[in-house]
Amino acid sequence: MAIRTATALWQGNLTEGSGTIRTGKGGLEGNYSFKSRFEEGEGTNPEELIGAAHAGCFSMFLSKVIADSGYTPESVDTTANVHLEKTDAGQTVTRIDLETVGSVPGVDEAEFVKMAENAKANCPISRLLAPGAEITLTARLA
The missing domain is CATH 3.30.300.20 (K homology (KH) domain)
Incomplete structure (x- = not known):
C-alpha cells in the first residue's frame, strides 16, 4: 500500500495570513493565501x-x-x-x-x-x- 504525504503551513488569520503547500517528496511547493484561493491573487490553492x-x-x-x-x-x-x-x-x-x-x-x-x-x-x-x-x-x- 502506498502512502503519499503533503504538508501545509498556514501563518496568520484567514484573510491576511499566508501559507506554503508542499508535496512529501519535494516535487511541488507553492505559496497560497486568501487572495490566491478566493480572489485572483498570486500563488496556488x-x-x-x-x-x-x-x-x-x-x-x-x-x-x-x-x-x-x-x-x-x-x-x-x-x-x-x-x-x-x-x-x-x-x-x-x-x-x-x-x-x-x-x-x-x-x-x-x-x-x-x-x-x-x-x-x-x-x-x-x-x-x-x-x-x-x-x-x-x-x-x-x-
Missing part, C-alpha cells in the same frame, strides 16, 4: 492542487486503458477545471470539468471518447471525488 491530481491521475489511467486496448498512446493532455462555489454549506467544490486531448495512432474519435469515459469512471481520483462533485468530460483526438 488547494483546488488547483486537486485539479492537478485529477488531471494527472486521469491522464495516466487513460494511457493504461489505451494500452490495454492494444494501442500505443503518444500523449494524453488533460486539464481539470475545478469549480469552487459558495453553497448553503459554505465554499464547496461542486464540479470538475476534465478536458483531454489524446494522440493515439489507429484510434478513431468514438473509440477514444469511450476509453476516456472509462478512465473518468475508474481512475482513483475520479472515484474519490465523484460522490461529492459532478465530473464532466470533453475528450477529443489531437
Whole structure:
C-alpha cells in the first residue's frame, strides 16, 4: 500500500495570513493565501492542487486503458477545471470539468471518447471525488 504525504503551513488569520503547500517528496511547493484561493491573487490553492491530481491521475489511467486496448498512446493532455462555489454549506467544490486531448495512432474519435469515459469512471481520483462533485468530460483526438 502506498502512502503519499503533503504538508501545509498556514501563518496568520484567514484573510491576511499566508501559507506554503508542499508535496512529501519535494516535487511541488507553492505559496497560497486568501487572495490566491478566493480572489485572483498570486500563488496556488488547494483546488488547483486537486485539479492537478485529477488531471494527472486521469491522464495516466487513460494511457493504461489505451494500452490495454492494444494501442500505443503518444500523449494524453488533460486539464481539470475545478469549480469552487459558495453553497448553503459554505465554499464547496461542486464540479470538475476534465478536458483531454489524446494522440493515439489507429484510434478513431468514438473509440477514444469511450476509453476516456472509462478512465473518468475508474481512475482513483475520479472515484474519490465523484460522490461529492459532478465530473464532466470533453475528450477529443489531437
